[in-house]
Amino acid sequence: MCEMTPPARAELPLDLRAVRAARRFLGEQLCTAHHSRVEDEAELLVSELIGNGLRHGLPPVVLTVECDGRAGLRVSVRDHDPTPPVRRETGPEDESGRGMGLVDLVSDEWGVETSPRSKSVWFRLNRSAPAV
Numbered sequence: 753m754c755e756m757t758p759p760a761r762a763e764l765p766l767d768l769r770a771v772r773a774a775r776r777f778l779g780e781q782l783c784t785a786h787h788s789r790v791e792d793e794a795e796l797l798v799s800e801l802i803g804n805g806l807r808h809g810l811p812p813v814v815l816t817v818e819c820d821g822r823a824g825l826r827v828s829v830r831d832h833d834p835t836p837p838v839r840r841e842t843g844p845e846d847e848s849g850r851g852m853g854l855v856d857l858v859s860d861e862w863g864v865e866t867s868p869r870s871k872s873v874w875f876r877l878n879r880s881a882p883a884v
Contacts, residue, residue, distance in 0.1 A: 757783060759818040764802065766811050774802045774815050781817040782825070790825050790877040793858050797875050800851035801829040804873070809833040820876070824860070828874035836864045836871055 762777045764770040775795050782791060798815065805813040809831025816828045839852040855862050859875035866872075 757781075757819040759816050761814055761816045764813045764815060766806065766813070770806055770813065771799050771802050774798050777815060778817055778827070781819075783819045793877055794825060794827060797855050797858055797877075798827060798829070800854050801827075801873050801875075804837055804851050805829050805831040808835075808837070809871070816872075824876055824878035826874060826876045828865075828872045830870055830872040832870045834866050834868060834871050836866060837873055 760777075760781045762773070764773055775798060778794055778798050779787075779791065782794070802813065802815065810833040812832065814830045816830070818826050820826050837852050839856060855873075855875055858877075860878040862873070862875040864871055864873050
């Protein structure tokens with residue numbers, strides 16, 4: 753059975769290695785009860801948020817992962833630009849701009865927390881673990 757875990761944090765490199773490092777870190781933090789239920793969706797959303805943080809934010813970019821017990825997984829990406837992300841409407845020919853739309857579509861819940869010097873974009877995947 754899954755239990756609450758303390759948040760695990762990783763500061764990511766400011767280059768193309770960041771997405772791979774974030775996905776690896778996420779996989780290492782997933783509890784066994786939720787791993788198979790959320791891994792693919794979580795990796796997709798982490799990739800999008802890390803990419804946004806690198807493209808539109810300011811360093812450092814920090815990934816936080818925590819298992820919320822039987823409720824599921826909560827992940828956040830913080831950078832040091834307080835400007836919140838914008839969910840854009842995209843067309844079939846657009847090469848970018850789908851990140852926040854994917855977060856909205858795939859996650860069970862998401863949001864943005866801002867401060868004067870940073871923002872944190874988070875999502876939750878509520879895939880219940882089976883009772884043991």
